[in-house]
Amino acid sequence: MIRVEGLTKSFGELxxxxxxxxxxxxxxxxxxxxxxxxxxxxxxxxxNLLEQPTAGKIYIEGECITDKGCNVNKVRQKMGMVFQNFxxxxxxxxxxxxxxxxxxxxxxxxxxAKDKAMALLRRVGLDSxxxxxxxxxxxxxxxxxxxxxxxxMSPDIMLFDExxxxxxxxxxxxxxxxxxxxxxxxxxxxxxxxxxxFAREVGSRLLFMDEGxxxxxxxxxxxxxxxxxxxxxxxxxxxx
Ligand code: ADP
Ligand code: MG
Numbered sequence: 001m002i003r004v005e006g007l008t009k010s011f012g013e014l015x016x017x018x019x020x021x022x023x024x025x026x027x028x029x030x031x032x033x034x035x036x037x038x039x040x041x042x043x044x045x046x047x048n049l050l051e052q053p054t055a056g057k058i059y060i061e062g063e064c065i066t067d068k069g070c071n072v073n074k075v076r077q078k079m080g081m082v083f084q085n086f087x088x089x090x091x092x093x094x095x096x097x098x099x100x101x102x103x104x105x106x107x108x109x110x111x112x113a114k115d116k117a118m119a120l121l122r123r124v125g126l127d128s129x130x131x132x133x134x135x136x137x138x139x140x141x142x143x144x145x146x147x148x149x150x151x152x153m154s155p156d157i158m159l160f161d162e163x164x165x166x167x168x169x170x171x172x173x174x175x176x177x178x179x180x181x182x183x184x185x186x187x188x189x190x191x192x193x194x195x196x197x198f199a200r201e202v203g204s205r206l207l208f209m210d211e212g213x214x215x216x217x218x219x220x221x222x223x224x225x226x227x228x229x230x231x232x233x234x235x236x237x238x239x240x
Contacts, residue, residue, distance in 0.1 A: 001024050001025055001026045001028070001060070001061060001156070001157060001188050002022075002023070002024040002047065002058070002059070002060055002157065002188075002190075003022075003023050003024075003057075003058070003059040004020055004021060004022045004023075004047075004056065004057075004058050004059075005021050005056055005057045005058075005059075006019050006020075006021055006055065006056040006057065007019065007020040007021070007043075007046060007053055007055070007056035007057075007058065008020075008053065008054045008055045008056055009039075009042050009046055009051060009053055009054050010054045015054075015212060016039045016042045016212055017039050017042055017043060017046070017053075017054075017212045017213075018211070018212035018213050019056070019213065020043060020056070020212075020213065020214055022207070022214065024188065024190065025188075026188055027186050027187075027188055027204075028188055028189075028204050028205060029183050029188075029189045029191065029202050029203055029204045029205075030189065030190045030191070030203070030204070030205050030206075030207060031191050031192075031193060031198070031199040031202070031203035031205070031206050031207070031220060032044075032190065032191065032192045032193075032206075032207045032209060033192075033193070033194070033196075033199065033206065033207070033208055033209070033235070033239075034207075034208055034209035034210055034215075034235065035210060035235060038209040038210050038211060038212065039209055039211075039212045040161075040192045040209050041161050041162075041192065043209065044081070044159050044161050044190060044192060045161075046058065047060075047079065047159060047190070048075065048076050048079045048081060048159060049065060049072050049075060049076065050081075053066055060075055060078060060079070060157070061078065061156065063075075073105075077105070077107075077153055077155070078155055078156045078157060079155050079156070079157045079158070079159055080147075080150025080151060080153060080155035080157070080158045080159065081150060081158075081159045081160075081161070082143070082146050082147055082150055082158070082159070082160045082161070082163050083146070083161050083163075084161055084162040084163065084165050084166050085166055086134070086139075086142040086143055086145075086146045086166075087146065088134040088142055088145060088146060088149070089134070090133065090134050090135060091133075092133075092134075093130065093131050093132065093133060094121065094126065094129050094130050094131070094132050094133070094134070094137070094145050095114060095117050095118065095121065095130040095131065097134070097145055097149050098117035098120055098121060098145065098148045098149045098152050099113040099114050099116070099117035099152060100113075100149075101149070101152065101153055102116070102152055102153055107153070113152070116152055117130075117148070117152055118130060120148040120151050120152055121145070121148055123148070123151075123181075124144040124145070124147060124148050124178050125144065125174075125178075126141060126144055126145060126148070129141065129145075138171060139166060139167045139168060139171050140167055140168075140171030140172075140174045140175055143163055143164070143167065143171075143175045144174065144175060144178055146163075147163075147175075147178055147179070147182070151182075156188060157187075157188045157189070157190070158182065158187050158188070158189050158190075159189075159190050159191075160179065160189065160190070160191040160192065160193070161192050162192050162193060162194070163175055163179070163191075163193070164176060164193065164195060165193075165194065172195065176195060176198050179191070179198070179202070180198070180201070180202055183202045191203075194239055196224070196236075196239055196240055199220045199224075200220050200221060200224060203220040205217060205218065205219070205220070206218060206219070206220040206223050208223065208227075208229075208231075208232045208235065210231050210232075210235075215229050215231060215232060216228055216229050216232045223236075224236060224240065
């Protein structure tokens with residue numbers, strides 16, 4: 001589903017990703033953890049070309065998306081992304097937020113997009129908020145709308161960058177619940193998170209990033225029980 005080979009990314013002099021090679025199979029739920037500044041967000045953003053890799057190759061469903069001739073928009077359509085800060089359109093209703101992209105890109109008629117958006121809002125428990133504006137929602141509700149919006153493009157892969165980090169503690173659960181449901185439905189997911197309970201319960205594989213490399217990876221339960229690297233151990237001691 002995703003194949004990354006020798007991925008590096010520099011910002012000026014600063015080499016943030018130092019050669020990442022990784023395969024992600026269909027249906028995997030990969031959880032990425034690691035200290036702040038280790039390159040987790042940059043890695044996710046390279047996967048859907050929100051950042052242009054400095055070197056290396058990325059294949060999505062067999063297509064090399066780092067080739068010059070690649071259609072970036074087509075690639076992005078396959079991948080939904082959910083950010084820490086929701087990034088909803090403030091002047092659009094909840095329903096419009098969800099229905100907008102497939103309508104604009106003419107993937108669906110306006111009517112079909114609204115039907116689909118409504119069904120997705122029902123799925124995340126927010127159909128009653130369809131006509132509200134983002135400002136009228138709690139953080140947890142905003143994030144559930146953001147997930148519905150990403151799903152409205154029928155992505156094959158969902159990328160989550162610390163989706164619960166900006167939420168008040170009592171709202172974290174409702175968002176993780178939606179993500180868990182998505183995982184159970186078989187979605188391929190890459191999730192950067194500090195929620196170790198989620199990593200343990202939902203993650204099929206855990207990647208520990210440190211200073212621009214994947215230092216350690218494997219079954220989340222095994223890594224939590226017996227990390228191989230000292231740096232993994234000291235990180236886990238702080239967050240578990
Ligand atoms: P993480 O998500 O693990 O906290 P990031 O991928 O956000 O880490 O950042 C890794 C490093 O890259 C940090 O040192 C950060 O300051 C730097 N960085 C990220 N984005 C940019 C950018 N657009 N320009 C310059 N430096 C950046
Ligand atoms: Mg980050």
